[in-house]
Amino acid sequence: MLIVEKSAQHNNQHTGKRGEDFACHYLLQQGFEILQRNWRYKKTETDIIARREKVLHFIEVKTLNTPFAALPELKVNQAKLRQMKLGAAGYLEQQPQWHFIQFDILAIRFNAEMVADVLLIEDVF
Template sequence: MHNKNVGDKGENLATVYLEKLGYKILYRNWRFKFVEIDIIASKENVLHFIEVKTRTGAAFGRPEEAVTKKKMEQMKLGAEEFQYRNPQWKRVQFDVLAIRIFNDGNMEYWLNKDVYF
């Protein structure tokens, strides 16, 4: 599967998974300048900025290992702009959702909540 296809499939799976957990998806692929935030969602009056990483094999490591310091800094920049435009949110959280898609069609989800950087 091509990287873009894997990423798109992962974001679709992430949306369904998060909704099942009670998240309300507000935006997908929200953009500000050069920053893109995969998913912005809310749950229990907390605004969540969620980076989704998907892998179909182990060749490039676990999906969550692909979230770099630079990516997190970009998310923070995007989150600051989003909050500037939407000041009603008082509590925010940064999360990483790692998805592994196996050859047999099974999937593994790992939601790393409230990551710090």
């Protein structure tokens, strides 16, 4: 049973990394500049910190490997939103020049052929 759990954890990490790689590529195409990936502050991790024009974006990436699963964006709960705020506060302590910030969710769902369905939900709160 432990082997299955480790395998599932490894698979989730692989899916998450692939999703974040894809997210960066997608965001670049949308005119974003990637500033940080997997930025850590205290016990939080921000998947992507990017800028577009004069706005700093804190982006949570959620990726699923099946079109039949729940929507990836529904995996972002209130606890994760609190962590996003805490991580942003830590980043802004170090980079206080930013006046306009935004919190976004990038939901990615890969189908069996590894074609991605992407939804960028901007300014979630």
